[in-house]
Amino acid sequence: MIALHVPGDSVLHRAPAGIKLLALFVLALAVSLYPHDLPSLGAAVGVVVALHLAALLPPTTLPKQLWQTKWIVVVMVATQLAFLTPWDALVNTVRVVSIVLLAGLLTLTTRSEDLLEALETGLRPLTRIGVDPRRVGLTLSLAIAMLPVVAGIAARVRDTERARGVRLGPRLVVPVLVLALRHADDVADALTARGVD
C-alpha cells in the first residue's frame, strides 16, 4: 500500500496505534489550549524534537517534515501580522506547526493497516447505535482496493478520448463515473454471491 509510513523498530513504531492516536489527541489539545509564554513554547518544540529523535528516523526526516509546513507558516504569518501582534503571530504559528509535526510523526511511525484496525476497535462502542464496525472495515478496505482501479479507469478514458481527438475537459469525468459505478455494482454482485450481505 502506498503510504507515508517509514518502517522502523523504535519505541514509537512498536507502540499500539490506538494509544498513539489518543496521545496525539491529548498532546494537540494541551498545546492548543495552554496560554503560551516563551518557556512553554520552547517545551512544545522540545517535545516535538525529542519524539522525532526517539523514533530513530533518518536525520533528514524532521527538516523535510518542517519544509512541508512552509505554506502553513507563510499563510499564517502573513495573515496574522496584518491583524495581530508579532508575538501572537509567533505563538500561533509555532503552536500549529508543532501539532502538525506531531500528527506527521504518528503517520511516519504507524502502518495504515494498524490505524485502520485501531479505528475499527474504537468504533466498537458505537455498535449500540447501529454502527457495524465490520461493515465499516469492509467499506474502508474496499475503498483502498478501488484506488488503483479508479485511477486505471481514468487513465484509460483519457487515452481513449485523446485518440479520438476529443477535447479534454470536465465532461471527461462522466465516462469515468459511469465505468467506476458500473464496476461498483459488479463488485457488489460478487460480494453478494459470496454471502456478504
Added chain:
Amino acid sequence: MTDAPRRRFDTRDIARIAVFAALIAALGLIAPIPVPGLVPITAQTLGIILAGMVLGAWRGAAAVLVFELLVLVGLPLLAGGHGGAASFVGVTAGYLIGWIPGAFVTGLIAHSGRGRIAAWRVALGGLVGGVLVVYACGIPVQAAVTGLPLGAAALTSLAFVPGDLIKITVATIITLALWRAYPPVFGTRRHRHAEEPATAQPVTR
C-alpha cells in the same frame, strides 16, 4: 426521497461508497488549475460536491467520511499528495471536517425532487452544501487555530469563492449528464428508474 437515515447500507451501497471515495482520491491527482491572482483550483472538492449530488445525503456523506478516514490513517490522497493526521489539525482542518456535512446537505437538496433530478436543485444543493456549509465549518476553525478574528478569517477564504462557483457549475453539468447516462446510481433500490421510465426522464434546463 434519498436513502432513509435508519436504513442499513446494503452491499451495493457499500460498493458505491467505496468507489466514490476512490473517485474523490483520483480527482485529487489532477494537477491544480492555476488562476492568475487567485488560489489554484483543485478538482478534489469537485468530488466532494459530486458525491452529494450523485449518491444523495447519506451515501454521499459516507463516501466523503471513508475518503477522509483513509487520509487520516496516512494515505497521501489529498490534492498535492498530502495526507496523514496532520491534515486534521492544521488551519484547513475545519474545511476537511465540513466536507462531510457539506456533501450531506448537497445530497439532501439535490435529491429532494421525489426521484427526479433537476438542474436548479442540484446547483442549489452544491451552493448551500458545498459552499455555505463547508465555510460555516471551516472559517471558525481557521479563526480559532490562527487566532485571527472571525471576520478576517472569512476575508482570507473569499479567495476560494470564484473557484467554488466554477466547480458547482461543472459538478451540475456532470451530474445531469450522469443522470442521462446511468440513472440507477441515483436511487437506492436497484432498478427503480429502469422500472419506471416515466420518472427516468431527465429534467434539464
